[in-house]
Amino acid sequence: MIRIAHLVDDTGAGGVTRYLDFLAADPVMARRMTHRIVPVSRTRPAATAIKADLIVSHLTVTWRGLPGLMALRARHAGTPIVHVEHSYCAGFVAANVRARRRFHTLLRTAYALFDRVVAVSEAQAEWLRLRGLVSDAALSVIPPCVELKAFHALPAPEGCRTIGAIGRFDRQKGFDLLIRAFRALPEPTLVLRMIGDGEERARLEALAEGDPRIRFEGFASDPVAAMAGCDAVAMPSRWEPYGLVALEARAAGRRLLVSGADGLADHVGYGATPVQGGTVEAWTEALQAVRRGEAEVTFGAVADGGRQCRSGWDALVSTTLGAVSEPDVLPGALPA
Template sequence: MTSRLRILHCLSTREFAGTERHLAELSAIQARSHDVTLLLERRTTDARTGGDIQGFLCPDVKIVRAGRAGYLPALATELRSGRHDIVHTHLGRASARASWLRRAGLAGSVPVVATLHTSYRGRSYGTHDGLVCIASWQRDVLPERQREACALIPNWTVPPQSTAACRAALRERMRLEWRIPEGGVVIGTAGRMVEEKNFQLLIKAWKQAGLRPETRLVLVGDGPERCALQKAAQGRADILFTGYRTDMPDLLAAFDAFVVPSRHEPFGLVLLEAMEAGLPVCATAAGGVKDILADAPECLLPSDCLEALTAGLRRLETAAPRQWDMSRYRIATAASSVEAFYRRYC
């Protein structure tokens, strides 16, 4: 029988986005077979959106919060405690602190690995024993030593748990709420409203595309760019902003197609969710999107190209639903690969 591992996950954020959801789902499936602890900041609620990883965590995952002294002392205590067989850090802040403690000789002897949810930085990940890359572009730019000690394990998507009837009811309800005209096509996009998501270019392309009057663009999310984006939309009835939502990916039932205009997308989880929902998609060839759509190059667009994005929107307006092969992107497969990666070191 395979031995039970004592796993410590480390995350130092105050929001709930793709990485936080990734960790909530991974820790939940690991907790079925292993002892899982999650070290978090003292407060994890996003002041702008109210999103918080706390509400998405499995009860079987033990939560440790940083105290008044901050995250670094709490992390140092956990690393030296002898209570963990493997430490798994996520994102730069937690990873950089673990690296600093190791360089200072204050981390004990427990092996430390990380998932690269974004770009590699030596300051954050240079002392780690191993790295999980979620997309091939990350692996390709690693220093040689780190490349030899990495594993490529893509993110996953979870099939809808609701019935077809429930999804149909949700679709009808949301389209009534958004006042979608009868027979109207809804092209959706979602993400944190920041510059790299390139929603400004999407709005320009939408205005230029000349789509049917009943076709709608729905932008799901919030962030510092939202006011500027709403100003760029000029109050047009065919461009809708839903704000931050906690019901993605169920909300995808209300869409007919999906677009990802990002300048950079470390992985592209929301794209994967749209494909799981059977939506036709188009996305800029940025980061992990190139891996996801490697077998569908006709769905890829050059990055930051107004003309290509405009043409992509026109294609989506008339595109039929599409059944994608999602077998590579199942959480059980990923969790098994992560466990095998851990056992290299413990």
């Protein structure tokens, strides 16, 4: 049995934690590997004793944390170490980084410490290639997954009167743009459910003030129940390496509007509707089209959503450890 240790510096109830819970609990992958979650310090990951055949970093790369990654590499010189990039993408750099040459130097230096780097979307992988941050030989693409069976079981919505905005209230998510676009819609019975919390909440509530159709519902401990109350989902993110909410919306058969930024572009190939331009006017028009039923759900069979994820980890283990994989007989499939 192959032992895999996943290093995390944040154990909050976010997408990375749910993804790792899926890996640890999945019975198909458990036939050949065990996934153990190991909380570590972002700046001193080598301080924690790790016994594994493969170490996987889910840490955020920073200049402050770079010496810690070097120490991790030195302490485990004989163990393959892989990094999964959850944080950075082209949209992140465009929106947040001024000293881009310096930032790219940080990433190249950090990524060189790992045997492989895993991108969470094809769009993110293309950015890594174009910027010369990772060589093709050292790059893998594994879309993350969570347990989707309960999302599949949700009944299809009748009509489209409730729009869901699900996620952390942060500038990244573009919910300020969505609120402005929604307020331009005239229908009094439409509802915008703001499901989440974060430092942008007060600002978003101020933008929504005076419109009783916009409801702030707080953090949802049950993402399935949150999705059940939405007829459509809007994701106007300014940057998004992948977007698990998009995968969940697809599994639930909800109409899905996305900005197309970074990894959200991957979901367009599976039926999500891209909103071109990223302006308030463009989002108002897209919301109107959803309301009129013009943005139909055309998703292929998402099945359990795990096959690409499982096969990706199987290939990664084979590449880094030289293991011989079992034949691909994994149940369920995402559309090719």
